[in-house]
Amino acid sequence: MKPALSLAASLLLFCGHAIADCLTRGTGDLGIVIERAAGSLQIVDTTAHQSLFRVEGLGDLSHASAVYSRDERYAFIFGRDGGLTKVDILCGKIVNRVIQGGNSIGGAISQNGSLIAVSNYEPGGVKIFSTQDLSLVADIPATEVTDREGKRKGSKTVGLVDAPGQRFAVTLYDSSEAWIIDMKNPAEPKIQRHTKIGALPYDALVTPDGRYYISGLFGQDGLSLLDLWHPEKPPRLILEGYGRGEQKLPVYKMPHLEGWAVAGNSAFLPAVGHHEVLVVRQGDWVETDRIKVHGQPVFVMARPDGRQVWVNFAFPDNDTIQVIDTETLTIIKTLKTGKGALHMEFSPRGEEVWISVRDKDEVQVYDTDRLELTHRLQVDKPSGIFFTARAHKTGL
């Protein structure tokens, strides 16, 4: 008993020492910015517009994304090299890191916060980990396909999101499928597989209420829609008439379906191969309008109150951001940020938007009411920006 006690005491002392460098504060106004080239990230304070910590050693972060634990203390970062890293944002430290696959693209945290799912390009599939210690809980290989060289390989998995009921939904690029993975019993994942959802589904999203899972299609017009209230029902093709008969333009960066940009009953989506934002009526899913924009849209994001939609663009138009007024469906502002405006993140209630500008090595903060630049933060080749408010949103 005695040795155990003194061990506990010294552990406590040790911990006391270790947390001396950590901040004692809330995390609701914090966030992270990925430094894609350096394999590092910065932890930022969105109230003070300041960087708090720089965390290094996260591997290849091109195309990295992140989710938050439900206590908003830990960020889980998914890297291109298959790395899954858990970062304590109050201490600015990596607390755990595993190389879970060959080449990953993104992930999601489960409804109750206990599981992290990661989707992989290589080998294709989904791996599910405990958020506690990043131990493997389930390994779900993707459907095999034959590639150009005649080799068998797992389909790439994209658009992985969480859904109500301890479920995840994922899209399979090469095999044209959408899967719903039920993790209520972690020892026995139940998978509902929908096939033939459409050609080359490249990304997907779930609506904020967690009801609809929508996969964008690169190989044909339209999107595939699954109703997660009725997971047994096959997906429907929506907006299939879009762009018919029109010449598609080349796409120099794939659009992203992240979050669901809604205003009232309308949703805003990036068109593929057309320099347009599509306006869709929720419910019957018909296209009501198309808004001509500056280039191939990448992210189409609504300010949290739905009054504005902000759009960034693919190469060679990635020096521009446009703001759409959702009432009049007109562009009210065109901003020139500098080259490489890669990602945008709104403050939780939308008074500000933070924009990564890669070639300027800075994050620019705009007042969304005055549509003016208010702050700049120095960040090395910034890409994704993720604020802790995501912790409480389905699909983010």
Add this chain to the structure above:
Amino acid sequence: MPHNSLLAALSLAAMVASGTLPADIAPARQAEIIYLLKHDCGSCHGMRLEGGLGPALVADRFADWETNMLAMTILYGRPGTPMPPWRPFLSDGEAHWLATQLKQGVRP
């Protein structure tokens, strides 16, 4: 295939004629192309070119490829897939130079 190699031969002839052989590319432009490779090709092929939505662009993959075929794939893309044509942004000579770099193995 024969059609493609004819095109490739034609494009090489055109390059010789227009004097845009690799040696002509100024160091500053070479640096720009490598930056493009890292960040813009990288958005689909991975910033370290180890693969993403598009396959890895690494030397061993291109061992059996003619440099010209590689340059043609870059210039004209691969219709029906997300691989876009880079012709608006790279000259024949520049694509040829980039193909040579990829065949030699480049880690931008």
